[in-house]
Amino acid sequence: MPITRSGRRTWRALEESRVQGRGLVRIASFGASASTHILPALVATVTRSRPMLRVEISESADKPSLQALRDGLADFAIAVEHDAPDLEMIPVARDRLVALVRHGEPLAKRATLDAATLSGCDFILTKGGSEPLVRAWFARTRHEPSVRHNIQQITSILAMVRAGMGVSVIAEMAVPETHAGVAVIPLTAEQPRVICLARRQGSFGSYAAELLWKTALETSKAEL
Template sequence: MTITQYQVFVKVMESGSFTKAAQELNMTQPAVSHAISSLESDLGVRLIIRDRRKGILLTEVGKQLLVHMREILQRVGHIEQIAAAEKGLEVGTIRIGTFPTAAAQFIPPIMSYFQRHYPKLELLLREGTIEEVKKWLNSREVDAGIIILPDAEMETVPIYKDTMKAVLRRDHPLCAQQTVSINDLDGLPLIVCHGGYEAPIIEMFRRAEAELTIAHAVYNVATVLSMVREGLGISIMAGLSLTNLPPDIEIRSLEPEVCREVSIAVPSLNEASPAVKLFIETVQKLIRERNIK
């Protein structure tokens, strides 16, 4: 078995195609097929099933080995990064998973900073829901993920406290107040945005012993704001989501204050690559210096 075979196997599964894998690896398709066949022969097990309708599928053992092969390739990357660092270079690739709001607010200035200061370090962004980011971390499809706590399976480094706000149509009676308590929202129709909002909202209503009435639950922040604007209910959203408010929408602080803890998560801080550790340190530095708001 060779590292090249592992690289080919992982690339085939990530691209979902022998042809695409060959193109990305600058190999011929027969060479890719031969690498997979040789790997299966060396292991004595079948890793991949080709299905005419569903495409390329992993066997059960293939699913298990894919995670381990990703870990091995990450270790190889660590070795290359350590050797490069000894020569005064920062090289490598960091695969980052993040949810859309964090991607919009954090990632552009971070990528810009890395391009200026570490041009040989490549940041690859993958965007999805918070649950998807956690799944990618567990399967080692990303090296680091920006998530909302809590997460018992990963080691995390807090980077930002995202304050929750009440979102109201301008003519709503609660707009007359400077702050809104959870008890003020008792029984009122609430529009909830999926993707990390539900847990803190449920918890804050539970603590206040107030009635949580979810009138609508959607996935898109813009949809929530449009529904509030149409008078279909009020919402509680994170400050990061409220940078560009439409007309006739106002926000109010909650009393008591409620925050979501945005963190960088990795499977293991001790085993993280030099590049990932540099990424974490850089993000902390940028946010601390308020270059990211």
């Protein structure tokens, strides 16, 4: 039985999907760390070899990103590594917490800062994905931050530190390249975090999604 014109079009579309990776992959990103430092390189790597693959990124807080993944609204989510039986995760980057202090303050001259020192300062607490890590870092030495402000946006935190309204601790990857007037200081002891590409356990939603996952897996093995 001869193949119809419609059948040939369907066959060509399937072949393009298999060979060239044609398709849309949706990634839920939790914010500046992922959207600035992780996803551009990953997307560039996969689309360089599969130019017909398209990636759509939506940015929100970490919990809504993971919920979008679980609800099937995204193929993948960028998430801080944690135990989640329904998810599979590939480490794609390592990060750490750092302190933010206004230039000109005595603390800005320190090589490192510890929880005991920072607990004595007015504190600007991030309400982003790093908040649990920040609280855990203080708790490890049985200290608590003296929280005066609870802020979601990194730009707002920097502006408040610059204005002398307090100090803060955030993920180093979230710090913009330009942060005039604010010193970025490592912590003692360090509080690392592993950032992962997460997917639901089971089969992939598309061949394009499978290609991106394989690329992330190869990159992880090469770099981490």
